[in-house]
Amino acid sequence: MTTSASRALTRPRRVAVTALATALATALTSVSVAGATARAATTAAPKSATLVTDPASVVNPFIGTTGDGHDFPGADLPYGMIQWSPDTNSRPKGGGYDYGDSSITGFSLTHISGPGCDAAGDVPILPTVGAIDSSPGSDSQSFSHSNESANPGYYGVTLGNGVKTELTTTARAGLGRFTFPATTQANLILKVANSQSPSSATSVSVLSNTELVGSVTSNGFCEAANPFTLYFAISFDHAFTANGAYGSTSSGPAGEYVTFDTTANQSVLARVGISYTSATEARANRDAEIPATTSFATVQAAAHAAWDAQLGKIQIAGGTSDQQTVFYSSLYHASLHPNIFSDADGSYLGFDQAVHAVPAGHAQYANYSGWDIYRSQAQLTALINPAAASDMAQSMVNDYKQGGTLPKWAMNNGETYIMVGDPGAIVLADYYAFGARNFDTSAALSAMVNQATTTNNDRPGVGYLDTFGYLPTDSGYGCCHEYATVSTQLEYDSADFALSAFAGALGDSADQTKFQNRAQNWRNIYNPSSGYIQPRHSNGRWMDGFLAYPISGGTNSNDFAEGDSLIYTGMIPFNVAGLASAEGGNSGLSGYLDHVLSGYSGLLSLAGFQANMGNEPSFELPWEYDYVAQPYKTQRDVRQIQDQLWPNTPGGLAGNDDLGEMSSWYVWSALGMYPETPGTADLALGSPLFSQAIVNPGAANQMTINAPAAADGSPYVQSLTYNGAAWNNAYLPKSAVAAGATLNYTLGSSANTSWATASTSAPPSYDGTATSFITEPVGPITSGIAGKCVDDARSGTGNGTHIQLYTCNGTGAQNWTVVPDHTLQVFNKCMDVIGGATTAGTKIQLYTCNGTTAQQWVATAAGQLVNVGSGLCLYASTTNDTDQLQINTCTPGAADEVWKLP
Missing domain, CATH: 2.70.98.10 (Beta-galactosidase; Chain A, domain 5)
Known part of the structure; x- marks a missing residue:
């Protein structure tokens, strides 16, 4: 097996890796490989190919x-x-x-x-x-x-x-x-x-x-x-x-x-x-x-x-004793949440603090770690227990009706707004795609569309997606644990795509098209010059001092949730082909994957030098080789991750289990597949760990996975049949989830670099038209006082720099950008009323853009600039150079309150 230590760390067109980063990455990779080798040396012999009949007896609850x-x-x-x-x-x-x-x-x-x-x-x-x-x-x-x-x-x-x-x-x-x-x-x-x-x-x-x-x-x-x-x-x-x-x-x-x-x-x-x-x-x-x-x-x-x-919904045979234990322990941990919240008689306390009741035979559920579970745990729940998942979906709809938002990180009967994005939309679409259909889908779609189109607590800043085409790094959204604008936008993009898939499944073609297009707004924060997803200012300028993987407290560290640009650049799970195209083709994206997957630390604190397979933003990365004609690398990397990060020990989880999300990743990977695309039943393929696995035995959608030669050292697919016919694609069609399938793998210890490499063999990607990026006017703001302009004193960039009246001179200090959020910007900072005051005479300064009304200005037909927060007008108290501007009661026609925008 090729070790991760042997892979190149070079990355064309990307910010150079510092010597310290390289040294740490190499050291961590060496440690990981050594640990995997030590475990492999003590691994028990494979079990005979007999299906486990008492899976509960195989579970080790002490893992993790x-x-x-x-x-x-x-x-x-x-x-x-x-x-x-x-x-x-x-x-x-x-x-x-x-x-x-x-x-x-x-x-x-x-x-x-x-x-x-x-x-x-x-x-x-x-x-x-x-x-x-x-x-x-x-x-x-x-x-x-x-x-x-x-x-x-x-x-x-x-x-x-x-x-x-x-x-x-x-x-x-x-x-x-x-x-x-x-x-x-x-x-x-x-x-x-x-x-x-x-x-x-x-x-x-x-x-x-x-x-x-x-x-x-x-x-x-x-x-x-x-x-x-x-x-x-x-x-x-x-x-x-x-x-x-x-x-x-x-x-x-x-x-x-x-x-x-x-x-x-x-x-x-x-x-x-x-x-x-x-x-x-x-x-x-x-x-x-x-x-x-x-x-x-x-x-x-x-x-x-x-x-x-519950565990018998997936039967396995073969593998080692440890592998069987890790598998069923993972399925066990993935089956603990969400939790029944209603009483035996159906009573439950709603998000409106009133007692409600569910119909007989159903339950209300609680505790949705949305940012985590939408990636693979929700799909697994729906696949093996659609009745429970349907009740979970209906519970989310009930929460929306009673509390105003779909669960984001909901604890019992209250929303915490922890983490970013709009995961509730994705979870609902995931449940539906994988077979949970017994809930009010119409009400669910209405809730999803409402959250995606109106200002609300669940999607702070959502309006920027239509006005800017992205979430600006320097705009504040005002509520609900909002942070990490780049990560938040990528999460919104995935939510939009999941919404589009759900709408399409329900026959709503208009919303399907609308949100599939808006999901492509990731293109507006992809910088082709660096080859990375990057933070972008509200005036369109890329963040200065950008580092793809800052060592400590980097300039863009607050723009990503539990990760950095190195990891998040790959988080376009619904349009991997589009990302590959942006990267210059399959070879470009493959090079990125080789780099980010050069080791698997499983340590959140060290994210930035390699993929962190102990945390959710990295979970989809090893499956993306399927999209660039290199599925053998998916097979290789997934097996290495299993070996290195999943021992049968109390420390056998490399990161927070996050209500079963991390455990669900192992279940899917051991089956040799992964639900890469949010809101769809598309399954990217790896290779099975066990000689046989039967999903939903006896059901109409039973999936049987046969791999007689499965072994830890034989992760490579030599050939595959799907329902008896040769299958040369690195994915399963959606029908496999709905109707079941029989897969017969031939596996080996050497990579077959030609299997599933045709241009038509990649899993589906879903493209569209991104929201057009608005080009803002740039130039001087001239005064009604002849020959005078709005000027940034001495071209200062620090907060508190005076905004003054000065003779027009064409310098950068007078080169203002008129941004669609009603801010006026110079040197990537905003014209600001000091302290957000609303009294006449308050001075004007340069300040970090923060999305407050103290920084918003609206031009009137009379040529005045009205500050939104105070309702007062921008005013020059004298005609002298260096006079600090202020706000004042609006007086139509006064030259000292007349301004012409670029």
Whole structure:
């Protein structure tokens, strides 16, 4: 196998790599290859070609529980509301558990798999023995991995205090079996105020000596501040002998403890139900899903069976034991979110804070990590579970109706606006394309079009796409976590394309054409001189000091979300052929891919020297060789990424799992395909990892993938048949998803550089006409005072430089650009009213363009320039050179308020 270390790092027409960048890239690549070689040397022999019949038993829930994965190992069901799992002392983001820790602080009822911020972790419950101390909320207990086990639907551990804790769950409820030493002081501490996010209100009510209910309101996710309330209800199989609140505050108790006598019966069985609507519903969920007489073994067996049903939607044979475990663990992690949010009776709390109900047989879902999951997790969910994905899609439509926006990064019943773009549109189109059709598609399309065409919180700055044809780097959009203009535009472009595909599928040809064309606006931020996507000022000028991959704090570092131009230049997944053409042809794009894929760090902090296959913006890159007549490089690189970044270890995720997105990438890649094009069922091809895989066995759209010679060292496609006929294309048609297919691969250890290389063999690309870039007038702004112009004092470029009246002289200081957003710019900065004041006499300065009304000017028929923010006119208080201009009450006809734009 060709190693990544052997590939050239040179890149024609591109900004040169600094010596430091080259050295680091080389060092990182060498480390990655060495690690892969070491793992390959210890890999078990291939399994026989027998289909796995109990996939839940193959899962390792500890994968991704240390490092950047942020997964959790506890008990849950597919898309379940409850995730009962241990929290360790470092309590890392979302998952709450780090395999490297040595003590457990509690077993909380909710978790999020792999986010980049703190979330959930509500109501940790910690078993202790002996007297309750003065601060039980800070208690923890030691544990050893030798006394710990987990599989889907079950978690168990014996703590250092001798208490064995076992957890299992249904969708909205769980059973905890706590086996204590024989003692009169067996305690369960309910740390109600110890959610991962700060709690603002708590309550606990003891209903009897066998039951209590309560709630916790937690605040925010990442930078968001929207609160949500979790209600819980716990009953025990025998009475507690004592109880008490601790840490009472104005917001409620920090927690509650209950004490049992276990001298005669050492096991305490706790039944827990949760809800986001009320404590009454939490009790009802518990009693509906786990009646009081239900045994722990019954619930555990049902959970295991539920996971076998979910994971069995894809059957595999062959591969090594580790590869089978990584595959099914990835499918497991990709099946945790979004989460059921409605109660057993259909009740749920909407984005309007009112209680609604779904029809019988359906569920409302929550927790959409949109920026992440639109790339491959949403498609996988729809492919193998279209009924659940249809409900997820309808839930998004419900959220729009009740809250005004499609989910972007929605947590429970609130939008956080974390990350950029309009991923909700893509997720809906993805669900539909891959078979989830049972939702209100008309309402979905209406919501998508509305968000794409009107100023709104979900797509800040969207109007620029039609007026400028791009998002200017120096314009502010005013709300909703807007940043990273270049990344944001590329995300909007993908959303526009997905919208167009969805509209076309529904027969709306007008919107299909409109948004497919506007999706091509990436061309307006592609600089042919550098060969990169670049930040661009609102006056059309490319950003000064541009670096494709800044080492640290580069001049364009704020224009990209979790990446840089090196990575983002390839993020045109709907028109890779168009990008190749812009790059000078297939060889140009191939050279770019060779460069960016010269190594796979999997380290977010080092993005900039190579692809970061531990983070979403790089996920599509290795599949783009399919589009440039080099599919063998896709086969090679995908296999190397699998080998280097996906070990069967707790550290086996190179980045945040992001609610299953990263795990879904592995599932698709192991099947030998990837949903490259947003909103379509187009599948770019790699090569299968297993000798056989059956997707949706027994269904009308069953896909069977046969590759008898599949092996880690044989990733190269020699030939392929599709439904019995020779197939020489590097993609599957859309019909493969809808109708199923049988693929028969011949694989080998040497690249076949002629397979699927014809011009017609590339996956589809979708072109169109970009919004025309507006050429703004440039020249002097002359005054009604004869011979005078608006001038930038001494050609200054610093914020606060005076804007003054001065004799017209034709210098650059008087060369103003009239920009369509109503700004007047010189030296890439804007004419600005100091402090955004609205009072007459306020001076005018040069300032960084920020999109505020203090920098917007409208010309009147009388020749005045009215400042939008103040409603006052640009005014020269004297006729002298160097007189700093100001705003003043508009007086029609006054020469000192008359200005002629270029």
